[in-house]
Amino acid sequence: MKISAIIPTFNRAKLLIESINSIKQQTYKVNEIIIVDDGSTDNTQEILKNIKDIRIIKTKNLGVSHARNIGIKNAKNKWIAFLDSDDLWLENKIENQVIFHEHNPDILFSHTGENWLRNGKTIKYPSSLTKPSGECFLQNISTCKIAVSSIILHKSIFMDIGFFDENLKVCEDYDLWLRISHKYNIGLIEEEQIVKNAGHTQLSSSIFAIDRYHIYSLQKFLDSKYKDEVREEILKKCNILVRGAKKHKNLKILEKYSKMIGDIQS
Numbered sequence: 001m002k003i004s005a006i007i008p009t010f011n012r013a014k015l016l017i018e019s020i021n022s023i024k025q026q027t028y029k030v031n032e033i034i035i036v037d038d039g040s041t042d043n044t045q046e047i048l049k050n051i052k053d054i055r056i057i058k059t060k061n062l063g064v065s066h067a068r069n070i071g072i073k074n075a076k077n078k079w080i081a082f083l084d085s086d087d088l089w090l091e092n093k094i095e096n097q098v099i100f101h102e103h104n105p106d107i108l109f110s111h112t113g114e115n116w117l118r119n120g121k122t123i124k125y126p127s128s129l130t131k132p133s134g135e136c137f138l139q140n141i142s143t144c145k146i147a148v149s150s151i152i153l154h155k156s157i158f159m160d161i162g163f164f165d166e167n168l169k170v171c172e173d174y175d176l177w178l179r180i181s182h183k184y185n186i187g188l189i190e191e192e193q194i195v196k197n198a199g200h201t202q203l204s205s206s207i208f209a210i211d212r213y214h215i216y217s218l219q220k221f222l223d224s225k226y227k228d229e230v231r232e233e234i235l236k237k238c239n240i241l242v243r244g245a246k247k248h249k250n251l252k253i254l255e256k257y258s259k260m261i262g263d264i265q266s
Helices: 013-024 044-048 064-074 093-103 156-161 172-181 211-221 227-248 251-265
Strands: 003-009 032-038 055-059 079-082 087-089 109-118 152-154 187-197
Touching: 003 013, 003 064, 013 032, 013 044, 013 087, 032 044, 032 064, 044 055, 055 064, 079 093, 093 109, 093 152, 093 187, 152 156, 156 172, 172 211, 211 227, 211 251, 227 251
Parallel strands: 003 032, 003 079, 032 055, 109 187
Antiparallel strands: 079 152, 087 187, 109 152
């Protein structure tokens, strides 16, 4: 298996080198490393000039979905892996996934367990984020349970179901996992194979009423075989938004999602 690894980055020069090194130190060689600089204004470009054997694509600041999509479209290999620029791969991560796919050639997407760190200490992993596998669309509708940095997938999946949705400021990964798991079985390596560093600026933490984006993605499946479960999940998320809107006197949110509840129940 020849693999292209894609790192989207924006103003994370201090963290980027360690992430790149975690790819280069893999026990199974990654054939191509693509860094997509999403319009950084720090010294990212200066640092990248001193690193060998990487491809650098610099774009305007158009968001992580656009950056990942640019990387996918420029990748030379059929298998794609992602690494966020504040995360790390453990050294046998790729090797273990390659072995999995060699033994399961019909599965074109896999992900792994993850270790969350804050200030160097492991954070307990929430039971609500138990990793999905197999035919698992319904396991994915409540929240995002798959870490982008943990996945490997075949490029043909993007040709089939499309790329990251660039209309989404956040939850673009949740949206893509729904579209993939609706059509494809998901493989899982349960062992922790990546390190996620909590505490850095996360766009999702600054976005108001994040369930709006979940609902946007779920609405794509209202005509699917899972329509009843999707409707139930949308209603649940709408009710959360309505309660929050009442508490904070946000009339715009209150009106929109109260109407959506009525439309779904009618």
